[in-house]
Amino acid sequence: MRILLIGEYSRLHNSLKEGLIELGHEVVIVGNGDGFKQYPVDIFLDHSFHRPFFKKLKVGFYKLTSIDLGSLEVYLKARFRIKKMKGFDVVQLINESPLVIQAKYEKRFIKQLLKHNKKLFLLSCGIDYQCMTYMMDDKFRYSIMSPYLKDKSLYDLYKFQLQYLNPEFTDLHHYIYDHCNGVIATDMDYHLPLLGEKKYLGLIPNPINTTKIKFIPINEITGKINIFHGINTSAIAKKGNDYFSEALKIIETKYKDKVEIITTYSIPYQDYIKHYDNCHILLDQTNGYDQGYNALEAMAKGKVVFTGAEQEWLEHYNLESNTIAINAEPNVSSIVKNLEWLINNPKHIELISKNARKFIEKEHNYIKIAEHYTEIWQTSIFK
Numbered sequence: 001m002r003i004l005l006i007g008e009y010s011r012l013h014n015s016l017k018e019g020l021i022e023l024g025h026e027v028v029i030v031g032n033g034d035g036f037k038q039y040p041v042d043i044f045l046d047h048s049f050h051r052p053f054f055k056k057l058k059v060g061f062y063k064l065t066s067i068d069l070g071s072l073e074v075y076l077k078a079r080f081r082i083k084k085m086k087g088f089d090v091v092q093l094i095n096e097s098p099l100v101i102q103a104k105y106e107k108r109f110i111k112q113l114l115k116h117n118k119k120l121f122l123l124s125c126g127i128d129y130q131c132m133t134y135m136m137d138d139k140f141r142y143s144i145m146s147p148y149l150k151d152k153s154l155y156d157l158y159k160f161q162l163q164y165l166n167p168e169f170t171d172l173h174h175y176i177y178d179h180c181n182g183v184i185a186t187d188m189d190y191h192l193p194l195l196g197e198k199k200y201l202g203l204i205p206n207p208i209n210t211t212k213i214k215f216i217p218i219n220e221i222t223g224k225i226n227i228f229h230g231i232n233t234s235a236i237a238k239k240g241n242d243y244f245s246e247a248l249k250i251i252e253t254k255y256k257d258k259v260e261i262i263t264t265y266s267i268p269y270q271d272y273i274k275h276y277d278n279c280h281i282l283l284d285q286t287n288g289y290d291q292g293y294n295a296l297e298a299m300a301k302g303k304v305v306f307t308g309a310e311q312e313w314l315e316h317y318n319l320e321s322n323t324i325a326i327n328a329e330p331n332v333s334s335i336v337k338n339l340e341w342l343i344n345n346p347k348h349i350e351l352i353s354k355n356a357r358k359f360i361e362k363e364h365n366y367i368k369i370a371e372h373y374t375e376i377w378q379t380s381i382f383k
Contacts, residue, residue, distance in 0.1 A: 001374065002026045004085055004117065007094030008039045009126050010293030011269070012186065015207040019370025030085065032074075032100065038268050043081055045099060047073045071101035078109050086116040090377045093121070093180075096128040096164070096173055103168035107175055119181045121201075121377060124190035129173035132164045134193035141310075142330050143189070144238040144287045157237055182380045184373075187290035188313050199382050203316075206296055207369035208360050213300040218280060218353045221346040224260045227251070227339070228279035228303075230294070233266045240286025240330045244306070247335035248283075255343055279303060280349050281342060286330040289313055296364060299325060299356035304342065304349050306335065317363060323352065324359045 003020060005013040008031040017027040032046040033039045047070030049058040058069045078085075078099065085091075091113050097106050114120055124130060135145040148158045155162070163169055177183070182201040185191040191203040229248060231241045248261055264275050272294075276282055281304045284295040288308030291299070295307035306328035314321060321327065326338050342349050 001089040001377075002087065003028070004088040004091045004113075005029045005094070006091060006113070007031045007098030007100075008033065008041055009094055011039050011297075012123075012125065012206055012293060013092075013094060014039055015209050015366050016370060016373065018209050018212075019207050019366035019368075020374070022367050023370055023374065025374070028084070028088075030078075031094070031098070038270070043084060045074050045077050045081070047071070049073075068102050071105045074099050074101045075105035075109060079112070082112055082116070085113065088117045089119065091117045091120050092123060093176070094123055095126045096122065096169070096176055103166075103172040107172050110172075110176065110179075114179055119377060119380070120176075120179065121380070122176055122180045122183045123186055124183055124194055125186045127161050127164055128190075129164050129170060130197070131190055131193045132161060136165070140189075140192075140289070142287055146287060146330065147237045154237060161238075180382070182376070182382045184376065187288075187292070188310070188316060189289050189308065192289070192312065201376050201380060201382075204369060204372050204376065205364050206291075206293060207366035208296050208300050208364040209366040210300050210357075210361055210364075213297055215300070215302050215357045216277065218302060218350045221280065221349060224258060225281065225343055225346065225349070226279040227259055227261045227281045227283065228276040229261065229263045229283040230267070230272055230276065231263065231265050238287065239284075240328070243286050243330050243332050243335055244283040244328075246332045247339065250332070250336050251339050251343070255340075258343055273297065276303065277301070280353075281306070281339070284328070286328045286335070291325060295325065296360060300360040300364075302353040302357050304352045305356065306338070317359075319359075324355050325352075 003025055005017060005027065008014065008029060013029050017029055020027045028043065029041045030043040030045060031041040033041055049055050049070045062068050099106060099109060135143040138149060145161065148154045177199060183194060183197065183199050184201050185194050185203045186206050194200040229244050236242060251259060252261055262275065276298060282298045284305050284307035289310040290308045290313050295305045298305050304326060306326045309325040309327035328335060
């Protein structure tokens with residue numbers, strides 16, 4: 001098959017592409033590389049308004065006209081390259097706003113994709129109308145929207161997420177659902193909001209290419225326990241980094257001779273993965289039920305990851321608590337308690353490290369996941 005993957009978050013489409021190529025398919029990725037993370041894409045689409053002066057110009061023009069020049073530029077670039085996006089058997093959108101532009105331009109672009117290709121599928125990944133509605137109705141025990149639901153003064157931090165509920169994006173959501181061949185969730189945080197949706201095709205776990213990710217065994221810890229905390233400064237509230245930071249202050253004071261703590265801020269993906277190679281414990285996020293890409297790749301390396309590992313996830317994979325990953329709740333005391341348990345029982349670090357790698361190899365193998373996608377794409381009954 002010829003497959004066109006639109007958008008890229010956290011290397012999901014790159015890993016899927018690698019699996020699909022192993023199966024003999026032709027794959028093209030379109031996107032902006034997800035900002036500072038700089039993920040590879042085949043057709044690069046981004047705007048030219050990142051520098052301060054041009055950014056101010058863009059903001060000023062938007063206030064006067066409601067036209068986002070960056071969105072318009074990306075859309076025009078996409079139209080200019082549309083010949084390279086024709087004739088595919090499958091087109092998959094990474095989410096409802098795959099080019100990360102204004103909804104009206106996303107809709108025009110998607111109309112072109114529908115016109116020139118056979119099937120269109122949507123991933124529920126990142127943020128979309130369905131999961132936003134679920135979170136804003138407070139149906140999760142906690143989520144990335146929990147800080148905003150408790151404190152509406154955080155509005156400016158959540159503008160990007162909240163836009164998915166405005167009339168233009170709501171219209172885009174319904175347009176995609178009306179015209180796509182099905183919707184696929186990438187983890188439990190998207191699976192739960194989609195239950196009962198007629199076009200929902202089920203959960204396909206994120207693909208991880210373990211041939212590219214070397215397992216780093218933790219055979220015996222004789223020195224300090226290395227704890228890594230990588231912070232994306234634009235997502236501190238959403239990911240719950242403040243809970244980790246507060247917990248680490250307590251741990252550093254109490255176990256100064258037993259731990260070494262490394263914290264980084266908004267570094268490119270390639271630098272990020274190098275920084276945590278030598279750590280034993282990685283702190284990922286507190287506001288999810290399942291693992292995102294950073295957590296999964298760290299688990300593949302054999303790191304003990306504090307991340308989403310809620311009861312719903314345990315039941316889905318038939319696992320016992322804190323044997324594969326540590327469930328990180330948005331609670332400082334809970335994080336401290338679990339860190340202390342590991343610091344005082346380093347043998348558990350060694351065991352969880354091995355279990356994490358085995359779990360990724362079993363449940364997230366990129367070739368098996370690619371096979372699952374092709375089966376779903378070929379058998380979907382929706383039109």
